[in-house]
Amino acid sequence: MLAAAKYLGAGLAxxxxxxxxxxxxxxxxxxxxxxxxxxxxxxxLFSYAILGFALAEATGLFSLMICFxxxxx
Amino acid sequence: MSFLGLRKWPTxxxxxxxxxxxxxxxxxFLVAKAQDMGVKSEAYAKDPRNPYAAQxxxxxxx
Amino acid sequence: xxxxxxxxxxxxxxxxxxxxxxxxxxxPILGYLNISLTNLALYSLLVLFIIxxxxxxxxxxxxxxxxxxxxxxxxxxASINSMVREQLGKELYLPFIYSLFFFILIANxxxxxxxxFTITTSIMVSIxxxxxxxxxxxxxxxxxxxLHFFSYFVPSGTPLALVPLLxxxxxxxxxxxxxxxxxxxxxxxxxGHTLMKILATFLYQMFSGSLIVxxxxxxxxxxxxxxxxxxxxxxxxxAYVFVILTCSYIKDAIELH
Numbered sequence: 001m002l003a004a005a006k007y008l009g010a011g012l013a014x015x016x017x018x019x020x021x022x023x024x025x026x027x028x029x030x031x032x033x034x035x036x037x038x039x040x041x042x043x044x045l046f047s048y049a050i051l052g053f054a055l056a057e058a059t060g061l062f063s064l065m066i067c068f069x070x071x072x073x
Numbered sequence: 074m075s076f077l078g079l080r081k082w083p084t085x086x087x088x089x090x091x092x093x094x095x096x097x098x099x100x101x102f103l104v105a106k107a108q109d110m111g112v113k114s115e116a117y118a119k120d121p122r123n124p125y126a127a128q129x130x131x132x133x134x135x
Numbered sequence: 136x137x138x139x140x141x142x143x144x145x146x147x148x149x150x151x152x153x154x155x156x157x158x159x160x161x162x163p164i165l166g167y168l169n170i171s172l173t174n175l176a177l178y179s180l181l182v183l184f185i186i187x188x189x190x191x192x193x194x195x196x197x198x199x200x201x202x203x204x205x206x207x208x209x210x211x212x213a214s215i216n217s218m219v220r221e222q223l224g225k226e227l228y229l230p231f232i233y234s235l236f237f238f239i240l241i242a243n244x245x246x247x248x249x250x251x252f253t254i255t256t257s258i259m260v261s262i263x264x265x266x267x268x269x270x271x272x273x274x275x276x277x278x279x280x281x282l283h284f285f286s287y288f289v290p291s292g293t294p295l296a297l298v299p300l301l302x303x304x305x306x307x308x309x310x311x312x313x314x315x316x317x318x319x320x321x322x323x324x325x326x327g328h329t330l331m332k333i334l335a336t337f338l339y340q341m342f343s344g345s346l347i348v349x350x351x352x353x354x355x356x357x358x359x360x361x362x363x364x365x366x367x368x369x370x371x372x373x374a375y376v377f378v379i380l381t382c383s384y385i386k387d388a389i390e391l392h
Contacts, residue, residue, distance in 0.1 A: 054376040057369075058319040061326040068329045072149045089227045092278065096271035100263050124161050124169045 006070055013067040020060020027052045148332035152256045152325065174252045175260075182241050182254065189241075215378070222382040223389070235264075236378045243324065243370030247363075256324045258317075265317030268381055269310075276388035287391050316380055323373050327366050334359055 031049040035042050087094075111117060112125045119126060159171035193204040201209070215236055219229050239255065246253025254260050276284045288305040289298060338359060341352040 050372055051376060051379060054323075054372045055319075058323060061322045062318070064326045065322045065329075068149065068326065072147050072329075086230050090231055092274040093231060093267065093271040095274055096267045096269075099270050100267045103266065104259060104263055124156070124159065124171065 010067045010070040013063050013070060016063025016066075017060045020056055020063075023056035023059070024053055027056060148329045148336070151252070151328060151332060154257065175254055175257055178242075178245065178252050178254050182238065182245060185241050185245065186237050218379060219382060222379070222386050228382075228385055232378055232382060235381065236374055239264075239320070239377055240371065240374040243374060244367070246324065246328065247367060247370060253324055253328060255320055256328060258321055261321040261324075262314065262317040264320075264377075265315075266313050268316065268384065269313040272384045272388045275385070276391070279389060280391060284388075284391070287387070312384065316377065320373050320377055323369055327369055331362070331366060334362065 027049055031045055034045055112123060113129060117123050118129050123129075154173050154175050156171040156173050157177060159169070161169050161171070189204075190208070193202070193208040195201040195205040212233065215233050216226065216229060219226060219232050242254045242260075245251060246255065276287070280286075288302045288309070290301060290305070293301055338352060338356060341355075342349050344352075
């Protein structure tokens with residue numbers, strides 16, 4: 001019973017990754033769109049995109065970490 | 074290349090960082106307190122991996 | 136994971152983050168003396184040694200033509216310098232930011248070596264760093280602005296009725312920085328290394344099967360190598376993000392929005 005609840009909880013915790021995936025996709029789509037509009041500031045835009053990517057990925061990784069903790073500890 | 078007070082361009086490197094040094098000291102004490110609490114907590118006081126287990130057992134006898 | 140250690144091939148993937156004592160001195164002198172060299176301490180010393188030796192190697196001894204190492208290090212220095220200048224407008228805190236960047240970068244990169252220990256996956260290291268930065272930034276802001284520092288928590292142009300609510304929200308978001316900065320680094324490293332360990336265990340089982348399965352496993356293995364590349368990139372990006380957020384916190388304390 002407890003083991004089943006653990007696996008269910010781990011699976012539910014993984015659903016947090018939906019938001020992270022959507023966020024990363026949005027960031028890079030915005031990067032492509034803005035680079036197509038103004039290719040001159042490509043370097044600056046890329047550094048902002050990497051920063052946003054890391055921030056968005058971190059929120060997803062919080063839930064992934066909770067999932068791993070539920071499964072293995 | 075000179076070092077330690079004999080720099081070619083003497084600019085204060087450590088002096089503007091005093092808030093960080095003070096904060097490091099505060100964090101050191103906080104971590105030490107957390108370690109103390111963890112070592113003496115119920116769950117780990119009698120753990121075989123706890124290096125302070127013998128000392129805690131001796132102190133609790135008094 | 137706990138208790139008696141089992142030397143199986145399949146261990147818990149979280150076992151790699153466990154701090155164990157390698158060399159211990161445990162004697163009842165001076166009250167009660169306990170000095171032990173844990174793997175955390177060993178890898179911290181290793182990171183220090185690597186950083187110092189890297190800078191020693193890359194020192195071009197004021198020669199006119201720099202070596203390749205020197206060029207690489209100087210370009211890293213130039214990029215951090217431009218980042219600090221962009222955010223703060225002066226180079227006062229450049230030594231701190233630079234050493235913070237190199238500490239986190241080298242700590243993350245040495246952790247990518249298989250069977251090694253990553254010191255940033257220890258919550259004490261990452262949360263300790265972020266706590267130190269938040270307390271330091273608060274002290275800095277208080278020493279520069281005295282009591283005006285608390286106007287940071289009240290955004291300008293707020294109606295009086297909303298002030299208590301907004302102060303509460305701003306205070307919580309300010310204090311959450313102490314955790315979010317460290318937990319971001321910690322969670323990235325832990326999740327990445329756990330994922331690698333799980334995939335590696337899985338691939339090991341597939342490779343040690345029959346020959347056809349082992350040959351077919353080469354396809355997921357290439358994917359695994361790509362994830363390893365991503366992990367190297369994440370080590371770099373996390374160091375960069377940590378440093379850039381530290382810069383913006385210092386800027387907030389100096390300029391008050």
